[in-house]
Amino acid sequence: xxxxxxxxxxxxxxxxxxxxxxxxxxxxxxxxxxxxxxxxxxxxxxxxxxxxxxxxxxxxxxxxxxxxxxxxxxxxxxxxxxxxxxxxxxxxxxxxxxxxxxxxxxxxxxxxxxxxxxxxxxxxxxxxxxxxxxxxxxxxxxxxxxxxxxxxxxxxxxxxx
Numbered sequence: 001x002x003x004x005x006x007x008x009x010x011x012x013x014x015x016x017x018x019x020x021x022x023x024x025x026x027x028x029x030x031x032x033x034x035x036x037x038x039x040x041x042x043x044x045x046x047x048x049x050x051x052x053x054x055x056x057x058x059x060x061x062x063x064x065x066x067x068x069x070x071x072x073x074x075x076x077x078x079x080x081x082x083x084x085x086x087x088x089x090x091x092x093x094x095x096x097x098x099x100x101x102x103x104x105x106x107x108x109x110x111x112x113x114x115x116x117x118x119x120x121x122x123x124x125x126x127x128x129x130x131x132x133x134x135x136x137x138x139x140x141x142x143x144x145x146x147x148x149x150x151x152x153x154x155x156x157x158x159x160x161x
Contacts, residue, residue, distance in 0.1 A: 003046055005058050008067070012047040019046050020057075025066035034060060 003010045003019075010019040017040075020031035035042065038056055040049070049057075065073065081089035091098045097110035 001047075003054070005054065006061055006067070010046055012045070014046055015042070016040050016044050016046055016049065017042060023061065023066050025064070025070040026061075 001012045003012050006023075008023055010022055017028070017031040017035045020026050020034060021028060026034075032042075034040075034057065035044075037060070038053055040053065078089070078092050082093055083089070088098050092114050095111045095114045096103055097107055098114065101107065101110065
């Protein structure tokens with residue numbers, strides 16, 4: 001069977017500390033801390049918990065920044081970096097690795113994860129401030145202007161000309 005806690009389906013036959021990692025934003029360390037806080041044995045299954053323990057866990061989880069709140073915060077941080085034109089924002093905009101990884105090979109994951117922020121978003125025009133879609137609304141991209149005056153061989157040309 002499935003246990004529903006805060007809108008997330010948790011399988012009842014899983015160990016509690018493993019089942020808590022089904023929440024976005026809770027890893028193994030945080031799940032272990034929650035289990036030790038509520039004195040849950042490390043091999044205890046989810047179906048063995050009492051209703052009181054489940055209520056305590058759900059109350060504690062509701063006070064944490066997880067799931068949609070955490071996703072919204074991460075998305076806003078990325079959009080902030082893109083809006084101010086920082087290096088990280090430009091890397092997010094073009095779908096490259098952000099934290100110094102190589103790009104010659106093994107950048108497939110970064111293109112998959114960072115590229116999802118390149119979706120087109122619909123904006124309303126000034127003639128239609130209500131936000132309803134009409135024929136006058138336009139679709140614009142979030143992509144920032146990249147390095148427009150990038151000249152990689154400028155030093156080489158200055159030596160000879």
